[in-house]
Amino acid sequence: xxxxxxxxxxxxxxxxxxxxxxxxxxxxxxxxxxxxxxxxxxxxxxxxxxxxxxxxxxxxxxxxxxxxxxxxxxxxxxxxxxxxxxxxxxxxxxxxxxxxxxxxxxxxxxxxxxxxxxxxxxxxxxxxxxxxxxxxxxxxxxxxxxxxxxxxxxxxxxxxxxxxxxxxxxxxxxxxxxxxxxxxxxxxxxxxxxxxxxxxxxxxxxxxxxxxxxxxxxxxxxxxxxxxxxxxxxxxxxxxxxxxxxxxxxxxxxxxxxxxxxxxxxxxxxxxxxxxxxxxxxxxxxxxxxxxxxxxxxxxxxxxxxxxxxxxxxxxxxxxxxxxxxxxxxxxxxxxxxxxxxxxxxxxxx
Amino acid sequence: xxxxxxxxxxxxxxxxxxxxxxxxxxxxxxxxxxxxxxxxxxxxxxxxxxxxxxxxxxxxxxxxxxxxxxxxxxxxxxxxxxxxxxxxxxxxxxxxxxxxxxxxxxxxxxxxxxxxxxxxxxxxxxxxxxxxxxxxxxxxxxxxxxxxxxxxxxxxxxxxxxxxxxxxxxxxxxxxxxxxxxxxxxxxxxxxxxxxxxxxxxxxxxxxxxxxxxxxxxxxxxxxxxxxxxxxxxxxxxxxxxxxxxxxxxxxxxxxxxxxxxxxxxxxxxxxxxxxxxxxxxxxxxxxxxxxxxxxxxxxxxxxxxxxxxxxxxxxxxxxxxxxxxxxxxxxxxxxxxxxxxxxxxxxxxxxxxxxxxxxxxxxxxxxxxxxxxxxxxxxxxxxxxxxxxxxxxx
Numbered sequence: 028x029x030x031x032x033x034x035x036x037x038x039x040x041x042x043x044x045x046x047x048x049x050x051x052x053x054x055x056x057x058x059x060x061x062x063x064x065x066x067x068x069x070x071x072x073x074x075x076x077x078x079x080x081x082x083x084x085x086x087x088x089x090x091x092x093x094x095x096x097x098x099x100x101x102x103x104x105x106x107x108x109x110x111x112x113x114x115x116x117x118x119x120x121x122x123x124x125x126x127x128x129x130x131x132x133x134x135x136x137x138x139x140x141x142x143x144x145x146x147x148x149x150x151x152x153x154x155x156x157x158x159x160x161x162x163x164x165x166x167x168x169x170x171x172x173x174x175x176x177x178x179x180x181x182x183x184x185x186x187x188x189x190x191x192x193x194x195x196x197x198x199x200x201x202x203x204x205x206x207x208x209x210x211x212x213x214x215x216x217x218x219x220x221x222x223x224x225x226x227x228x229x230x231x232x233x234x235x236x237x238x239x240x241x242x243x244x245x246x247x248x249x250x251x252x253x254x255x256x257x258x259x260x261x262x263x264x265x266x267x268x269x270x271x272x273x274x275x276x277x278x279x280x281x282x283x284x285x286x287x288x289x290x291x292x293x294x295x296x297x298x299x300x301x302x303x304x305x306x307x308x309x310x311x312x313x314x315x316x317x318x319x320x321x322x323x324x325x326x327x328x329x330x331x332x333x334x335x336x337x338x339x340x341x342x343x344x345x346x347x348x349x350x351x352x353x354x355x356x357x358x359x360x361x362x363x364x365x366x367x368x369x370x371x372x373x374x375x376x377x
Numbered sequence: 378x379x380x381x382x383x384x385x386x387x388x389x390x391x392x393x394x395x396x397x398x399x400x401x402x403x404x405x406x407x408x409x410x411x412x413x414x415x416x417x418x419x420x421x422x423x424x425x426x427x428x429x430x431x432x433x434x435x436x437x438x439x440x441x442x443x444x445x446x447x448x449x450x451x452x453x454x455x456x457x458x459x460x461x462x463x464x465x466x467x468x469x470x471x472x473x474x475x476x477x478x479x480x481x482x483x484x485x486x487x488x489x490x491x492x493x494x495x496x497x498x499x500x501x502x503x504x505x506x507x508x509x510x511x512x513x514x515x516x517x518x519x520x521x522x523x524x525x526x527x528x529x530x531x532x533x534x535x536x537x538x539x540x541x542x543x544x545x546x547x548x549x550x551x552x553x554x555x556x557x558x559x560x561x562x563x564x565x566x567x568x569x570x571x572x573x574x575x576x577x578x579x580x581x582x583x584x585x586x587x588x589x590x591x592x593x594x595x596x597x598x599x600x601x602x603x604x605x606x607x608x609x610x611x612x613x614x615x616x617x618x619x620x621x622x623x624x625x626x627x628x629x630x631x632x633x634x635x636x637x638x639x640x641x642x643x644x645x646x647x648x649x650x651x652x653x654x655x656x657x658x659x660x661x662x663x664x665x666x667x668x669x670x671x672x673x674x675x676x677x678x679x680x681x682x683x684x685x686x687x688x689x690x691x692x693x694x695x696x697x698x699x700x701x702x703x704x705x706x707x708x709x710x711x712x713x714x715x716x717x718x719x720x721x722x723x724x725x726x727x728x729x730x731x732x733x734x735x736x737x738x739x740x741x742x743x744x745x746x747x748x749x750x751x752x753x754x755x756x757x758x759x760x761x762x763x764x765x766x767x768x769x770x771x772x
Contacts, residue, residue: 107531165733173753174530175458176736179678182671183732190725198722302667306542313535347550354539361532362524 054363068340075340077217083335084328085223085292088230091327092285093308095237095320096158096278102318103254103274105174106166109181112305113188114157114279118286119296120196122150123203132206139206147229147287154283155276157188162275167268185302192298200297207291222292233284237277238320250274254318303350307334310357316367325368330356394599402592409435410585428708432584433656434701438693439591440653445676445692446598446685447645452674453683453749454606455638456618457526458534461541462673465514465643467548467665469650471559472510474566474660476501491573503572503655507594510647518643519636526635538667545665565661572655587656594652595689598645602685605641614638615683619752672699675732681742683749690743695731699724 069076093115100108125146126132132142161184169177210221241247252260253270261267289304290296311330315322334353338346360367409432413423444466451459474480477490479498490500501509525536551560560566572590605611613634616624625631654660672695680691707720735742740753 105531107535165737168737172736172740175452175456176740176753178458178531178534179674180733180736182674183729183736186671186725186729186732188729190723190729193722193725306538309535310539313532348546351543351546354542357539358525358536358543361528361536365528365532 050363057359057363064342065336068336068342071341074216076336079335079339080332081217081219081223081335082339083332085226085331086335087311087328087331088226089285089289089292089327090304090308090311090331091234091324092230092281092288093304094312094315094323094327095234096282097305097309097312098315098317098320098323099241099250099274099278101312103250103271104166104170104177106177106181107309108278109178109305110161110184110188111158111278111282112303112308113185113192113301114154114161115282115286115289115304115308116192116296116298116301117157117188117195118150118154118283119290119300120192120286120298121153121283122146122287122290123201123296124195125149126206127203133204135206135208143206143287143291147284150283150287151280152283154279154281154286156279158275158279158282159272162272167271185305189298189301192301196296196298198298200295202295203290205291205294226288226292230284230288233281234324237281240277241320246270246273307353310353313357314360314367316369319367319369322367322369329368394603395596398596398599402589402596405435406585406589406592409588429705430697430701432588434697436584436587436591436656437653437700438696439588439595440649440656441673441676441696442595442689442692443591443598443652444646444649445673445680445688446595446602447642447649448673449677449682449685449688450602450605450614450645451638451642452677453681453688453746454611454614454618455635456530456614457635457638458530458537459642460534460538460667460670460674461544462537462642462646463665463667463669464537464541464544465517465646466650466653466669467545467662468514468517469510469647470654470660470665471548471566471650472513472647473506473569473651473654474560475499476506476509477503477570477654478566478568480561480566489573491571500570503570503651507648507651510651511644512647514643514647514650515640518639518646522636522639526632526639538670541667541670545662548665549662551662560660560662563662565659567659569654569658569660591652591656594648598648599685599689601641601645606685610634610637615748618683619748672696672728675728679731679735679742681744681746681749683746684742684744687742687744687746695728698727703727 065076093111096111096114097108100106100111126142130142130145132139165180165184166177169180205222207225208221211218212221212224213219241250249260249265249270250273252263252265253267253274257267260270307330308327311326312323313326314330315324315326317323330353333356334349337343337352338349344352413426413432444462447465448459448462451457451462476499478500479496481499482497484499485497486499486501487494487496488500488505489502491503492500521536521540525533528536547554548560550562552558552562552564554560572587606614613624613629614637616627616629617631617634621631624634673692676692676695677688678691679695680689681687703720703724707718710720711717739745741750
């Protein structure tokens with residue numbers, strides 16, 4: 028409900044004020060705790076801190092790219108697209124097969140880069156087409172149905188894509204050769220792999236391009252209008268169906284690119300990796316403020332960073348608790364700041 | 378619209394089911410306990426039944442029924458999406474593991490337990506553990522619900538999902554939980570005490586008697602579901618499900634009503650967890666995963682949200698297909714056509730398609746509840762909504 032938003036304007040009931048105070052104290056305590064934890068670790072082992080942070084940010088970039096798909100779709104039709112993570116998984120499998128079997132590149136040379144570039148285009152088209160098909164055949168019919176129905180359809184779609192991944196990739200993880208150069212460069216004592224640098228060099232322009240698409244083009248304007256009010260945009264001559272399909276297409280394309288980058292950086296694919304990464308990416312989207320593009324990017328990087336630090340630092344919970352840490356963050360964010368880091372507080376529409 | 382649904386659902390006396398349920402239950406029990414092991418039976422029948430529907434599969438289905446009925450209270454009655462129901466199952470299971478085994482070997486607490494008095498560990502009577510498990514889960518339901526229930530539905534679903542990921546991971550890594558061993562980690566808590574049923578302690582091989590036990594627990598859940606639905610709380614749940622704003626205007630306390638749904642649903646999850654622990658004679662951490670939550674949700678959706686009998690049907694069918702039906706069908710198919718198709722790998726496809734097609738074509742489930750049916754098709758005839766058909770017509 029919109030209690031929190033109202034309470035900032037009016038003084039509110041004593042209960043509301045108390046709740047606000049508790050929330051503020053809680054949020055401060057948690058952020059202080061996190062800062063303290065990082066500080067201890069920086070003092071303890073600065074090199075390890077930097078290295079874990081870089082590894083975390085690299086994952087965070089991939090989370091950010093997946094999170095964009097969630098945030099775009101949620102922004103426009105208010106659907107948690109559960110199938111998105113599995114679309115990412117399928118894209119990873121697709122790019123592995125594309126590069127290794129269909130083109131036949133297995134080392135990092137000129138031909139490898141050519142294969143990579145071709146694959147980037149192909150996998151983005153693949154992701155976009157699959158996502159549009161999903162929207163066309165499953166979600167569009169349910170646009171006026173209760174939320175729950177659409178959500179369950181999305182879960183069903185996720186199972187379906189999971190099945191395709193299972194049949195395509197096999198039930199065990201697969202190793203693939205990568206075509207991105209794998210050397211390291213040293214910044215003092217800190218080792219940065221070339222892979223990370225290339226990932227950022229490829230990933231960030233994509234994010235910028237997406238942002239340009241949404242904020243500066245006519246189609247982007249149509250998207251923002253549709254997300255605000257579908258009926259009014261129809262009256263203004265916007266083809267709502269086409270706009271929503273376009274949103275799914277660019278979300279799918281981002282998931283496709285993320286799939287390729289993931290496959291190239293990790294080198295293995297597994298049919299069930301989409302579920303975990305999808306959840307983490309959705310957490311990232313919520314953390315940044317769902318519906319907000321830069322929020323998704325920021326959220327992805329933050330989640331990646333925290334996860335990387337938790338997995339790599341000497342004083343931390345360690346990899347076994349990775350999921351727990353991420354989902355605890357999710358719950359804390361939802362309890363204390365449901366609008367997310369960059370999201371605006373909106374009142375409930377009646 | 379409202380008149381019809383009231384007449385169909387609320388004012389009808391629904392005590393009649395007990396007779397039918399008892400007859401069906403006893404029929405099942407007699408079949409599995411006495412008829413199947415009987416020597417006079419033609420051996421073909423025994424083979425067929427054991428292949429298609431062994432007693433353990435029926436028991437497992439019943440455990441799923443108990444759990445699905447609990448989820449139905451949250452999702453079907455109160456309209457709150459819960460994607461982490463497996464957490465309650467896990468907590469219930471570990472309650473059984475803690476209080477009915479030798480896990481805490483350094484303790485020696487006995488309370489009407491079913492093992493000899495010298496055995497180490499905590500051994501509390503099965504029926505009490507059921508209640509303890511239920512209440513511990515209800516407590517967790519309230520704990521997770523209290524700060525989060527004011528969120529919008531999607532966010533709430535997400536919090537439950539997170540909860541459903543955290544709790545199993547806590548148990549999975551529980552061998553060293555801040556220095557304490559709370560769950561034995563992946564090894565699991567292996568032997569759970571037999572459950573006393575008055576005259577006999579039901580061990581691993583008493584599938585027939587356990588069937589009776591689970592049938593009883595299911596009956597309790599059905600009874601609770603039906604009674605609550607007719608009462609004040611149930612009507613409040615339906616009101617919240619259908620229109621939260623209108624319900625709160627009519628004086629329904631939203632938070633308390635939703636929390637009650639969470640607590641009752643979680644209670645059922647606890648019952649199911651304890652029952653499952655006795656069914657498999659142990660608690661295994663890797664069995665509690667997200668797929669179970671979705672699986673239970675699929676049962677509720679397939680059967681018909683809000684309708685107890687629909688949910689029972691959905692739970693029975695899906696758990697049978699998942700546990701025994703698909704593999705049995707695969708075996709028969711492969712034998713008769715000489716193929717070697719791995720049918721169990723099609724589970725994902727099957728469940729995915731079931732969810733999608735049910736939502737597309739029969740949103741209200743196999744045995745729908747009439748109010749739910751109206752609710753599910755409410756939006757379809759809306760005016761200027763951006764409907765695909767209308768846009769096409771407009772071109």
